[in-house]
Amino acid sequence: MMSVESRTHHKSRTRGNPDIINQWQMNGSDYRQSLPDATETRFSAWTPVTNKTCNQQLFQERTTLILHWFDLWTDRQRKEFICQLLKRCSKTQLKFARDFLAQSVPIARMDFTAVLPRFLSLYIMSFLSPRDICSAAQVCWHWRFLAEQDCLWSPKCMRLGWFLPYSPSDHEYGAWKRHYVACTATLDILTPREAAGVYGTLNESLTAPEEQQDRWREHKIRQTIRQKVAEHKSAALKTRRAWLNTSKLGTSFTGTIHKPITAALVQFGDKCRLNNSLSIVDVREPRLDLSFSNTLGSTCATSLLKNNSSMFAQPVKSSYSPLPHFLLVSSSVPGYELLLAAAQVSVVVLPYDSQGMTLEALLSLAKRVIQGRMVQSLGVLVTGSTEEITLTDEMSISEKTLLKPCVREFWENLCGWVVPASEGGSLNIFAPLAASVAGMDLMRKLSILTGLNVRAPTGICTGSYQHILSEWSGSGEFPPLVYLHETLFLSWCRQAEWIEETCKHLRKQLGPQLHFMCQEIRGRILGRFLWDHIKMPVISLKSEVMQRVVHGLVTLMNESPDDPLDFLGHFLLKSSVSSGLKNADPLFLTENASFDGLSPESPKGLLSDADRRGAVCKELLNSEGTYVRQLQVMATVYYAPLRAALDSNRAIISSVSLVTIFCPLLDILEANSVFLKELTERWEEWGPLQCVGDVCVKFCTKLRVYTNFFNNYPTILRSIDKCREMLPVFRSFLKRHDRTIATSMLSLQELFLAPSARVEEYVTLLQSLTLHTPSEHPDYAQLSSALSSLLTYRGFVHKLKKSLDRDLRIMEAQNTIQSCPNLLEESRYLVTTQDVALLSCLNGDIAASLRMYEHASDLGLFLFNDALVLTERSVSNVPFCLAVNTTHTFLASVALHCLNLTDITDTKCACHYKYILFIGLPLK
Numbered sequence: 001m002m003s004v005e006s007r008t009h010h011k012s013r014t015r016g017n018p019d020i021i022n023q024w025q026m027n028g029s030d031y032r033q034s035l036p037d038a039t040e041t042r043f044s045a046w047t048p049v050t051n052k053t054c055n056q057q058l059f060q061e062r063t064t065l066i067l068h069w070f071d072l073w074t075d076r077q078r079k080e081f082i083c084q085l086l087k088r089c090s091k092t093q094l095k096f097a098r099d100f101l102a103q104s105v106p107i108a109r110m111d112f113t114a115v116l117p118r119f120l121s122l123y124i125m126s127f128l129s130p131r132d133i134c135s136a137a138q139v140c141w142h143w144r145f146l147a148e149q150d151c152l153w154s155p156k157c158m159r160l161g162w163f164l165p166y167s168p169s170d171h172e173y174g175a176w177k178r179h180y181v182a183c184t185a186t187l188d189i190l191t192p193r194e195a196a197g198v199y200g201t202l203n204e205s206l207t208a209p210e211e212q213q214d215r216w217r218e219h220k221i222r223q224t225i226r227q228k229v230a231e232h233k234s235a236a237l238k239t240r241r242a243w244l245n246t247s248k249l250g251t252s253f254t255g256t257i258h259k260p261i262t263a264a265l266v267q268f269g270d271k272c273r274l275n276n277s278l279s280i281v282d283v284r285e286p287r288l289d290l291s292f293s294n295t296l297g298s299t300c301a302t303s304l305l306k307n308n309s310s311m312f313a314q315p316v317k318s319s320y321s322p323l324p325h326f327l328l329v330s331s332s333v334p335g336y337e338l339l340l341a342a343a344q345v346s347v348v349v350l351p352y353d354s355q356g357m358t359l360e361a362l363l364s365l366a367k368r369v370i371q372g373r374m375v376q377s378l379g380v381l382v383t384g385s386t387e388e389i390t391l392t393d394e395m396s397i398s399e400k401t402l403l404k405p406c407v408r409e410f411w412e413n414l415c416g417w418v419v420p421a422s423e424g425g426s427l428n429i430f431a432p433l434a435a436s437v438a439g440m441d442l443m444r445k446l447s448i449l450t451g452l453n454v455r456a457p458t459g460i461c462t463g464s465y466q467h468i469l470s471e472w473s474g475s476g477e478f479p480p481l482v483y484l485h486e487t488l489f490l491s492w493c494r495q496a497e498w499i500e501e502t503c504k505h506l507r508k509q510l511g512p513q514l515h516f517m518c519q520e521i522r523g524r525i526l527g528r529f530l531w532d533h534i535k536m537p538v539i540s541l542k543s544e545v546m547q548r549v550v551h552g553l554v555t556l557m558n559e560s561p562d563d564p565l566d567f568l569g570h571f572l573l574k575s576s577v578s579s580g581l582k583n584a585d586p587l588f589l590t591e592n593a594s595f596d597g598l599s600p601e602s603p604k605g606l607l608s609d610a611d612r613r614g615a616v617c618k619e620l621l622n623s624e625g626t627y628v629r630q631l632q633v634m635a636t637v638y639y640a641p642l643r644a645a646l647d648s649n650r651a652i653i654s655s656v657s658l659v660t661i662f663c664p665l666l667d668i669l670e671a672n673s674v675f676l677k678e679l680t681e682r683w684e685e686w687g688p689l690q691c692v693g694d695v696c697v698k699f700c701t702k703l704r705v706y707t708n709f710f711n712n713y714p715t716i717l718r719s720i721d722k723c724r725e726m727l728p729v730f731r732s733f734l735k736r737h738d739r740t741i742a743t744s745m746l747s748l749q750e751l752f753l754a755p756s757a758r759v760e761e762y763v764t765l766l767q768s769l770t771l772h773t774p775s776e777h778p779d780y781a782q783l784s785s786a787l788s789s790l791l792t793y794r795g796f797v798h799k800l801k802k803s804l805d806r807d808l809r810i811m812e813a814q815n816t817i818q819s820c821p822n823l824l825e826e827s828r829y830l831v832t833t834q835d836v837a838l839l840s841c842l843n844g845d846i847a848a849s850l851r852m853y854e855h856a857s858d859l860g861l862f863l864f865n866d867a868l869v870l871t872e873r874s875v876s877n878v879p880f881c882l883a884v885n886t887t888h889t890f891l892a893s894v895a896l897h898c899l900n901l902t903d904i905t906d907t908k909c910a911c912h913y914k915y916i917l918f919i920g921l922p923l924k
Contacts, residue, residue, distance in 0.1 A: 113142060126152055130180060148174040156180060187222050322346060323376040323419065327483045328366070330354045330382040332390065334465075334500035335492055339381065342488030348375070354382075357392045359410040370417050377426045378418050378452075379483050384431030386459060386767050387438040399442045408449065415450035426476065427452045428483075432459025434473040435768035443473070455479060459768050460616045462623040462761045465496040471615070498524055520739070527745025548575050610688050612772040617692060620765045621683050624676050627758050630744070631669040634751050637737050639666070652729050660719050664709035668755055671702040693782025696766065700789040709755055710800055720749060759797055763790050806830065813862055817871050817888045823864070834861045835873060860888050869893045 070078060086094065113121045125133060125146060130153075137147035150168065153176035157163070162183045168175040325347045329336050332354045343349045350369050352362055383390045388398035401407055419425040427446065433439030433456035447454045453474055461470040468480055480489055492499075498521055552571045561567040639662045645652045678695045723730045738747040766787040773780050806829035813830055814823045839853040862869040871888035878885060 113146060118146070121146055122149060122151060126155075130156060130184075145173075148177050150174075150176045153177045153180050157183070187225055323374055324348050325377050325379065325483055326350070326366075326370065326375040326417070327379040327381060328352070328362075330391070332383045332393075333381060334496050336381075338488060338492045338495075338499075339484065342484040342492065344483060344485065347483050354390070354392050359391065359395060359406055362391065363410055363413055366414060366417075373417070374419055375417055376419060376424060377428060377479075377482065378415060379428045379430065379479065381430040381483075384429075384433070386432050386436040386764055388442070389429060389431045389433070397442070399438055399445065402442065402445055402449070411446065411449055415452055418450075418452055421451060421453050424476075425452050426474075426479075427454045428472075428479040429454065429456045430468055430480075432457045432467040432470075432764060432768075435459030435467070435764055435771065437767075437771060440771065458612070459764050460612075460619045462619065462765065465493055467764075469493060471612075495521070495525065520745075523739060524745040527739070527741050527743075548572060551575070609772045609774065613769060614686060616765060616769045616772060617679075617683065617686070620692075620769070621676075621679050623761060623765070624672065624679060627754065628669070628672050628676050630751065630754055631665065631672065633743055634665060634748070635662070635669055637740075637742055638662070638748060641733070652733055653723050653727060657719050657723055660712070661716050664705065664712055664716070665752070665755075667705040668709055671699070671705050675699045689778065691779035691782065692769075693779040693786055696786035697782050697789075700786050700793075703789070703793055706755060706759065706793070707796075710797060713752070714804060716752065717749060756797060756801075759790070759794055763787070763794050766790060810864075813869075817862070817869070817890050820869075820890045821893070823869070827865075828867075829865055831863045831865060834863070835859075836861055859891075867893055867895050868899060 070081070073081065086097070089097070112124070116124075125136065128136065133147050133152060137144040150173060157176055157180050160183070162179060164175060164179055325344070327343065327347050327349045329339055329349060329351045331351065333339070336351060340349055340351060348369060350366055352365060380389065380391075388396045388401075390396045395401070395407070397407060402411075415427060418427070427450060429443075431439075433443050435458055439456065443454045443456055446452075453476075455472050455474040455476070457467045457469075458471045458473060459467040461467050472479055549572070552568050552575070555571060556564055556568055559567065639658075642652055642658055642662075646655060646658060675695065675698075678698075679692065682690055682692050682695060724734060725731075734748060737743065739745050743751065766783060770780070770783045770787050773783055807824060809830045810824050810828065813833070814820050836859050838856045838859050840856045841851050841853055843851070858873040858875070860871040860873040862871065870891045870893070872891055874887050874889070876885045876887075
């Protein structure tokens with residue numbers, strides 16, 4: 001037997017040589033045990049199977065031996081042994097090893113940037129502040145690469161007005177971060193005038209003294225902010241507790257107080273920059289809505305904002321900065337993006353989606369945008385009429401719904417942020433409420449409820465959203481110019497109607513039609529301008545002018561000068577001087593209509609009810625002339641050539657089609673021409689006691705021509721479409737005359753929309769005329785009678801439109817379903833459609849709560865007011881795109897009174913769904 005020292009020396013000497021381990025184990029005598037010869041199994045190849053005790057003992061001995069060898073191996077040998085061992089294991093044994101490793105070494109943390117796609121990682125990092133992004137860049141090289149991407153830093157720079165003076169190359173990254181760090185180090189925030197000088201964002205030209213004053217003022221503001229930051233840092237170092245670690249921003253004093261201090265500095269700089277003059281600077285302490293977690297932060301913030309008057313060398317007056325205005329803009333307003341671009345600098349705009357929006361959610365959005373500040377006025381730019389406004393699709397504010405608890409609470413809370421009426425607070429509603437008695441009552445109740453001055457347009461201007469340009473009730477500044485820039489707002493007003501129609505069309509077509517529609521809008525704008533201001537259809541050329549122009553062109557051909565235009569201009573000027581026409585009135589080739597720009601002084605022009613009544617009558621006369629001229633265009637451009645071709649035996653369309661299309665329109669033209677003539681005669685003799693109610697009552701007796709037109713309107717459109725498809729000559733005729741200057745860039749079908757729009761304008765104008773006519777006036781009774789007749793007739797038109805829409809929905813559903821019978825019947829309308837799944841029970845004998853269902857097929861339900869149509873729905877995918885085609889095949893239809901409905905019991909199989917079971921319904 002070897003001694004302990006020699007055995008230890010031999011063990012240490014042979015540990016590095018694995019080839020002689022077996023020999024050392026064989027020669028070692030310290031592992032031998034005194035066991036009987038029958039059970040001596042340590043160095044034997046025999047494994048007892050029947051003797052469980054010996055088998056377990058042998059397993060323990062060999063396990064101890066292998067583990068002893070494993071302890072003597074190197075790391076590479078151990079890994080190689082583990083690989084060989086795992087290759088011999090079965091799948092169940094590998095799963096056991098996986099579970100054991102998951103319990104021994106659990107995966108507690110994982111780098112999301114290594115697992116998620118890069119765009120998702122960047123999206124997550126975009127929610128971090130600049131300080132947190134810089135901290136994340138210190139994790140590893142991969143995180144630094146992500147944290148320096150331009151898509152993270154460019155929005156943060158642009159939000160503060162910091163723009164790169166160059167465009168980074170494709171292989172350059174981190175330029176926006178370096179620019180942000182450089183600007184933050186010097187607090188390089190540009191004023192609007194400085195940004196205009198550097199980047200050309202404004203077209204205003206600044207004089208030298210103004211530039212010097214702005215630069216001096218901005219320099220003083222930045223210098224004061226730097227001093228306050230230095231004072232805050234020194235105070236933080238003196239009062240910081242010794243055991244705080246400044247490197248951990250989440251728990252340090254710097255990280256706790258940094259955000260309120262930064263907000264205070266930004267608010268302080270913004271308040272100083274909002275003042276337009278150099279002598280009026282807010283030197284009082286800005287009001288901050290900040291909550292500090294300790295007394296130390298409150299002390300530092302107070303010391304930071306004190307003594308602001310020391311920032312200027314010259315004495316300044318103490319005053320508050322002007323309060324902002326708040327404007328609500330609904331998405332139902334056509335082209336509301338243009339309104340957002342037209343907002344003034346001092347206006348806080350809240351665009352919201354009217355679909356699915358509730359008053360509580362809208363109030364929450366407004367609270368988040370206002371952030372506890374007081375506003376000077378509140379503007380509501382939504383769709384509405386003379387009697388109500390539509391804030392959301394589910395809620396319309398009228399005289400009846402105003403006193404509902406939810407509506408009343410909404411207006412009280414929303415107007416609670418507006419300054420009182422004694423300080424100029426007002427509520428401006430961009431709907432013609434001041435044009436009717438019901439609208440005036442609504443405004444009066446809103447004023448009592450909110451305690452503010454409620455103003456609205458009087459609605460004496462016709463056209464889509466043109467009422468905003470009319471006179472506003474009350475006194476004060478012109479509300480549209482308080483919230484919006486004049487040029488952009490005028491552009492939106494002219495295009496609102498076209499934008500509304502275009503948006504509806506684009507939602508259906510999209511894609512390839514977008515380019516075509518943009519060109520059409522530009523053409524319509526040009527055509528409307530030429531129609532209103534140049535009046536191309538009635539060009540009146542004077543013979544003397546034509547002679548001078550022809551003589552000048554002949555002289556130009558003979559002379560052949562270098563500058564033909566300059567030569568022709570000088571020739572006409574000399575010709576006018578020689579003829580003694582230099583001091584005479586200028587000769588116009590066309591009748592140019594004057595255009596009165598929008599002016600904030602326009603609301604102050606009309607004061608008395610008599611003047612207002614005269615303005616409404618004048619608008620009625622002017623709009624009626626435009627309407628009659630539009631009807632005459634349809635008669636002269638379309639009807640006259642078609643009738644002439646028919647009389648000359650070169651017919652373009654048949655006589656029946658011509659009468660069907662244009663006969664109702666010609667009757668309307670005749671009635672409105674008489675109406676226009678009578679209005680013109682009354683206006684020529686206008687006075688305070690002049691009456692137009694009898695003319696309106698007489699016109700209302702001729703509304704049967706409109707009834708004939710509206711009843712035949714679907715037939716007229718079908719006739720036009722049929723003739724255009726079947727007659728190439730008529731198709732060419734429409735192509736020559738549609739969307740020309742003579743038709744105001746409109747097609748024949750679009751011109752037929754004028755009568756329905758005119759009925760709505762009649763109601764608005766007569767409501768405004770009745771409002772401004774005293775009850776003792778002799779014209780009041782007849783105006784009220786005419787207004788009542790037109791309101792009734794407008795209700796008839798609305799019902800007719802609703803009926804046509806219902807029939808159109810039924811026809812669309814019928815065309816969608818294959819092998820479908822005729823669904824269009826009287827008083828039937830489509831309620832809703834629904835996609836459902838047909839389930840079948842595997843065993844109907846068991847209890848309902850234990851039943852199992854399987855999906856049999858996909859079905860479609862078309863619910864009408866009197867029947868239910870069941871279809872088989874099939875979905876097929878389109879190659880190379882995500883689109884799918886859904887087709888319906890008719891299965892059965894059941895009357896609602898014959899239908900039995902049963903709910904499936906909530907079980908483990910169908911706990912999240914509710915299906916309809918059809919009892920007694922033949923599916924085959």
